Amino acid sequence: MSRILIVDDEVEILKPLESMLMEENFRVRSFSNPLNALEFLRTQSVDLAIFDIKMPELNGLDLLRHAREIHPGLPIIFLSSKNEDADQLVGFSIGADDYVGKPFTKQLLLLRVKAVLRRHAPMTNPTMKLIEVGSLVIDRERHLVQWEGQGIELTVTECLLLISLAERPGTVRKRQQLMDACYDGAVFVSDRTIDSHIRNIRGKFKAVDGTAEPIGTIQGLGYKLKL
Secondary structure, three states, rough: EEEEEEEEOOOHHHHHHHHHHOOOOOOEEEOOOOOHHHHHHHHHOOEEEEOOOOOOOOOHHHHHHHHHHHOOOOEEEEOOOOOHHHHHHHHHHHOOOOEOOOOOHHHHHHHHHHHHHHOOOOOOOOOOOOOOEEEEEOOOOOOOEOOOOOOEOHHHHHHHHHHHHHHHOOOOHHHHHHHHHHOOOOOOOOOHEEEHHHHHHHHHHHHHHHOOOOOOOOOOOOEEEEE
């Protein structure tokens, strides 16, 4: 039974959302105060967090940063009252796994929640091996990435995107192919979302090795692993 944390200062949204997920047999803990939620995360672990973006005291963007310091691999979905590309790009740029705009239907939210949980679930196929390309090593089962022996913290979505590139090093992968590898078929994202994930991955590699340039851009086509 997956454990889900919800943080939203609008109680009229928080309580129905909590009930909806509990009806689907999720274990749910909810908070209207983000600071209380952060204290909870210091002593408890969850499988997925849902954060509203616009909140007093601590907004969802800052809450994500603090939550990831405590639980680096925690999958996070953002809620926002503004269904705009700008909100999505900000959320994805700091490592959110998905985004749902308010108002949303029960069916849509459940699809997103289940899709993120599936992407985050460890692979159990014993035949799956490490991907090793040059200085890059990826453990597909545990979603762990190393570059020249140094760990790189990627979100689940970023890791799936990198795996898609690393499985065919040197081969150009179109944006649609990368979307298919990273997202459930019921989830729509724009080309700019993939570009944002690529920027994040590049930045994280640069943070551990200033000369690292593992992903190349092929104008008008897509991306490839350059190793």
